[in-house]
Structures are given as C-alpha cells and as structure tokens.
Amino acid sequence: MKILLTGFEPFGKNTVNTSFEAVLRVRDTDGLIIKKVCLPVTWNGAVTKLYGEIDSFDPDAVLMCGLASGAETIRVERVGINLRGGVKDNDGVFPRGDAPGESPVAAGGDDAYFSTFDYENILTKLKEEGIPANYSFSAGTYICNLVLYSALKKNKDESSGRKIGFIHVPDATEFVGDTGKSLPLDTIVRAIDVAVYNM
DSSP, X not given: OEEEEEEEOOOTTOSSOHHHHXXXXXXXXXXXXXXXXXXXXXTTHXXXXXXXXXXXXXXXXEEEEEEOTTOXXXXXXXXXXXOBOSOOOTTSOBTBBTBOSOBOSSTTOOSEEEOOSOHHHHHHHHHHTTOOEEEESOOOSSHHHHHHHHHHHHHHHTXXXXXXXXXXXOOXXXXXXXXXXXXXXXXXXXXXXXXXXXX
C-alpha cells in the first residue's frame, strides 16, 4: 500500500512548521510505502504540487497534515469547503491575486466534500493511545482547507477510491516552549503514525 503523507513549510511568524517536522519522523515499515512531501503555503503552488505528487506517485491514500497554532489537541478534519479566505499567502498574494476578498476553491464546484479516510476509526485509535484528539468540522479557509477540498474534488472527479484525509496538529512544545497549548513532538508523530495505519 502506498501512502502520500504531506506537511507544510513554515508560514506567518513560525520559523518551523510542526506538521512537516512530524511527518519527517513518521516511521517506515514493511507493507507500506510512504512518500513524505512538504507543500508550499501558497494559493497557487500548494495544489499544483499536491496534484503532481498524486499523479506521479499514484498512492492508495493521501494523508495531509497542517499546523493549528494554539490548539491543544489533534484535530481530525471531516469536511473540506469550497471557500478561500481573503488572506495573503507566503508569496504575499491573495487568493484572487492582488484583490483582497474571498473566492471559491473551484468555481461551480460542490459546496463541500467529506473526507474519505476512516475518521471514526482514527479518532478511536488516537483516544485508545491516550493522545488528546477530537473531530473538527472546519479546516478553516486557508491553505489547509484548500488542499483538503482540492484533493477530495480530484478524487470525486476521477472516480478514485483513494482514502483522503487531513489532520491538524498543535505546535510542538520543543518549538514554542511549554505554553500550555502545544504537545510534545513525539506525541504528534505518534498521532500521525496512528492515522497512517488506520486510514
């Protein structure tokens, strides 16, 4: 089984992005071929790179991970929505170029798609492992939601049976200090590991 596992480059005030640092540390094992990819935090580049990796690697499952600074738990995302918020990306570009304001991810696309990975099983396994976790019903309107919605749309358009999902992770304590709103990096790595093996 082949799994495409993604995180993101640093953005905003962050000099390191816990999502990709954790992805890099996920264990490889017999029976799975895991490709780890860092996505850019840009409106144009993120989906282009994601689609290119899906087309070339042809994975059975895609698990995307993103950073939710200030969160205290792993957030298992269930829905991607057809909306891009009016926020600049790492290139200083709005989703509509120079014009601020919201816009759809895909003009004429469905309003939303549900994740196709086994989110119920993943949440159950995370809790069994003692890892703080819950469902999330909004991946926001920034790049995390952009790639989740786009991957799910591609899945539907191509009538693919791939497991597609997204989890948000808190900051790692090692990177931000003990603020009370972080988790140890090894806990975050273990959470992604659990998700990978229970999709």
